[in-house]
Amino acid sequence: MKHITKSVTAVVGALSLVALASCAGGGSDSQSSAGTDTNGSSIALPESVKDKGALDVAVYVPYPPYTTVGTDGEPGGLEPDLLRAVAKKLGVTPKFHSMKFEAMIPSVVSGRNDVMIGVMADTEKRREVVSFTDLYTAGFKVVTAAGNPASIDATNLCGVTIGEAPVSVQHDIVSQLSADCVAAGEPPIEILDLVNPADNLVTITNGRTDATLIDVIMAADLVKTNDDFEALDEVIEGPDVYTGWLYEKDNDVMINAVCEAVSALIEDGTWADIMGQYGADEVALTPIRINTEPADC
Secondary structure, three states: OOOOOOOHHHHHHHHHHHHHHHOOOOOOEEEEEOOOOOOOOOOOOOHHHHHHOEEEEEEOOOEOOOEEEOOOOOEEOHHHHHHHHHHHHHOOEEEEEEEOHHHHHHHHHOOOOOEEEEEEEOOOOHHHOEEEEEEEEEEEEEEEEOOOOOOOEOOEOOOOEEEEOOOOHHHHHHHHHHHHHHHOOOOOOEEEEOOOOOHHHHHHHOOOOOEEEEEHHHHHHHHHHOOOEEEEEEEEEEEEEEEEEEEEOOOHHHHHHHHHHHHHHHHHOHHHHHHHHOOOOOOEEEEEEEOOEEOOO
């Protein structure tokens, strides 16, 4: 895995959104629809979804590789691809509503959208107002300059200089790893606190840091499209954090419908194929979870 230059600015802009994955609240949207109706499905759906023959989907774009904008102007990327496969199993047409990030949860709470796709963390606080199907677990890769000039060993980061935003999960993970180094009699990890989370790549290119931790899926996309960075093979696991899709709280019919569709896609191999295209197979939950608990659907 190697690789950035094409546009540090573009990559930095996308990666800065990682910090937003713990936010939510109200704004404007634009609508698009994609996909085609399929033959009838035996999976039970809410009456409102059956009546309109469609699934209204809140989506934040662009957030590559989770969401992108295709040449046709339609949402693309991992999440829309997964959602389209689910909609096909359900026999409905997905209608994507591109929204401001802070508007997404309210749009689901109000019933305006049937599902919100994205990398929103499943937390107890959020479960007070919405329900989740969890698709991924937290996982990060050590990203360094191409060729690994500092000869970093991802299994032993003691003495390495790493740049992270103080409020991030990555910072917490690196802090704990550093404490483990000290307890083992090795030098601590030198942590450079970043005011702007997007500076994690810039500080590698200017030599202020050796590495940073980046979400597994975004790291896979980074090294596919850029030449200045390398993602080391090992997955650095975070705390028990799950991320996935959101629904109106306790909308059990909708949640179970998606769960059944995903289970069918897992069984026929489609789910793994899509996950693998985006490097998400390393952190994909199989089976998925509902509100952090193993799904039984």
